[in-house]
Amino acid sequence: MLVGCSGDRSILDPAGQAAREVAWLWWGMLAFSTVVLVVITALWLYAFRGGRRVARSSRDEQRIARRWIIGGGLLLPGLSIVLLLAFGVPVGQRMLPLPLPDGQQVERIEVTGHQWWWEVRYPDAEGGEVVTSNQLMMPVGEPVDFHVTGADVIHAFWIPRLGGKIDMIPGRTNVIRLEADASGVFGAQCAEFCGAQHTNMQLHVEAMPRDDFNAWLAERQAPPEQSDDHQAARDTFVEHCASCHRVAGVSDGQQGPDLSDIGDRVSLGAGRLAMEEGAIAHWLRHHQQLKPGNRMPSHDHLDAETLDALGAWLETLSP
Ligand code: HEC
Ligand SMILES: [Cu+2]
Known part of the structure; x- marks a missing residue:
């Protein structure tokens, strides 16, 4: 289980704000569910305790049973869900491609899932659109909007250390905003079962300083040299x-x-x-x-x- 705590594809090793919030939410949910587990286990053991049984009238029995159903069956789950949503909804909200307050332009990268490979396009590259496959370069320290879709079946775009994930649905474009804190290589994986080679649908993600990113795009403006x-x-x-x-x-x-x-x-x-x-x-x-x-x-x-x-x-x- 501990293997999941770090590494290339661990949501518990966040490298961006969105992923950090998802990781905190996850820890919060783990803590909360641990408390629930301990309390329920304690009650369960309590129910098995030996000793005298108190004689009660059937009306009293009913009253106690109703208390448990209303408290434990309605109020407790209701409160838990409200609490989870109170934290969960804002986390999702921050991954939406909303306009930035200062009118800053957000880099746009288009990713299409195919059986079983990734098409990546940079429509706004200076000098004309750049296309590549199975690798995704992005600038570091600024938000990037990923416009994702599927070419054949439903896939899902997921860079665990940056946040996400989001479905890639044929005929529809979904957008997710992610940001990387520091340069580095991140693993990404199709996260929606899409056929026999779903496992072998991995994406190499590399975040780099803005200047390097621009240079990478510029290099791809000319066709490769041929001898x-x-x-x-x-x-x-x-x-x-x-x-x-x-x-x-x-x-x-x-x-x-x-x-x-x-x-x-x-x-x-x-x-x-x-x-x-x-x-x-x-x-x-x-x-x-x-x-x-x-x-x-x-x-x-x-x-x-x-x-x-x-x-x-x-x-x-x-x-
Ligand atoms: C019917 C269409 C088709 C034809 C014809 C075809 N390919 Fe492919 N090729 C694909 C698809 C689809 C993939 C992606 C396979 C995967 O990874 O699931 C691929 C993958 C590749 C890759 C790996 C690309 C990568 O990004 O990792 C190379 C290299 C390649 N093909 C070369 C060739 C060469 C050379 C030929 C001719 C001899 C050829 N292909 C003919 C469809 C085709
Ligand atoms: Cu898949």
Whole structure:
């Protein structure tokens, strides 16, 4: 149980105001329910005590029973719920995207859940929209509005150390406002069961100072550089992969993750395997074993050299 108290995905190790309030609420609820548990257990043991029984008339018995039903069955739960709401509602309220008093603009990041990967868009980036997948960069020390939706089924957006969570519903956009106190890497996970590979739907979240964040966005304004060495792999890609994947300057597929900066990522397959030399070729050969049922068809009809060449080219794609 103690494993849950800290680490990458622990709500008890908050790294932002919203998460801190959620954590306090959680501790408060734990304390309150512990008191209830102790009192009920004490009463229960008391009921088993030995000794003489007091003889009472049936009217008295009824009166006592009614007292317990009204007090313990109506008043106590009623009060508890009112108390919980008094603390819980304001916590939720502060995660709403309300206008800021000083009219400050809030950074907007759009996140779409797909089976089983994350599409992340920065519509307000200077110089034009930036798109990436399975990784989310955000500025630190300022509120960020996450506009979330689902592409196929219901997913949920959850960065436990920053607060949340919120459903990603097809045909609807939900907004949650979160803020990170300090730079760092946070784990995030789809939090609504969405099919076989729900577990392997993880998101790498990185909070960084505003200047670094702007630089990160600016880097992605130009398409990745291409060298002639990889012409053959690019041709294979255009033939077999371009209908699903976008690589800026090469293709515009929308069914799978944007690969324009794939060489710059920390993981593949939404956290399924770490990015290292040869990892993309490994993914291309074995992705249906690594992540069974994922929505990318296996490419067994392409020989190993072709897949390796594709992997080697994709690894060079970095802004
Ligand atoms: C029918 C659409 C489709 C085709 C065709 C397709 N892919 Fe994919 N690809 C996907 C989807 C969907 C995913 C996400 C799988 C997951 O993680 O659940 C994916 C994931 C990937 C990833 C990992 C991306 C990441 O962000 O971790 C790479 C790399 C990749 N594909 C390369 C290729 C290459 C190279 C080809 C051609 C040989 C190809 N794909 C053909 C749909 C497709
Ligand atoms: Cu899910």
